[in-house]
Amino acid sequence: DAKTTQPTSMDCAEGRAANLPCNHSTISGNEYVYWYRQIHSQGPQYIIHGLKNNETNEMASLIITEDRKSSTLILPHATLRDTAVYYCIVRVPSNDYKLSFGAGTTVTVRA
Amino acid sequence: NAGVMQNPRHLVRRRGQEARLRCSPMKGHSHVYWYRQLPEEGLKFMVYLQKENIIDESGMPKERFSAEFPKEGPSILRIQQVVRGDSAAYFCASSPPSGLRELFFGEGSRLTVL
Secondary structure, three states: OOOOEOOOEEEEEOOOOEEEEEEOOOOOOOOEEEEEEEOOOOOOEEEEEEOOOOEEOOOOEEEEOOOOOEEEEEEOOOOHHHOEEEEEEEEOHHHOOOOOOOOOEEEEEEO | OOOOEEEOOEEEEOOOOOEEEEEEOOOOOOEEEEEEEOOOOOOEEEEEEEOOEEEEOOOOOOOOEEEEOOOOOOEEEEEOOOOHHHOEEEEEEEEOOOOOOOOEEOOOEEEEEO
């Protein structure tokens, strides 16, 4: 599985967009990019996933570069409830249940 | 539509006792997964079950740990003869039976071994 690299932490002002980068330079052609987050003391929460096209849902947008070596998760209007650890995970569909949660990015949204 | 339900939320056991953690998947979900999160670490996959079948147990410790998902009732993660190193948060997730899997996680069961 492709390794991902994320910044350790980032701050964001409430109401502003939060842009979370993820590098996955060794990604294979059939590997998807997934994003999950874990709010303190809770279970992980699925956010979004994509293969090569940009994706948007009610929670976030996922922008994947044309060469697929990196991606950005965008929280359009961050709220205090978005404070969490965000995980970028690359998986193949056949065993996409084996999510490997690394250190992730600790996002702190400040009022 | 209730989410993934785990109980107990907190469990305290003494060394050598048994711990049983239960997980009821979301309605309509037939696939269950167990993950463990040790203190200050990321979640690690343990086991993937469907009704009455273990599909992938590659992340399960070789001894003392077992899991089942019976035809009726919740999935059970059983830890026999617990040791202090078993203290962790155990998360269950479920997913629908087809398509790319979006895993829905429960709130977790926190095991403390004294």
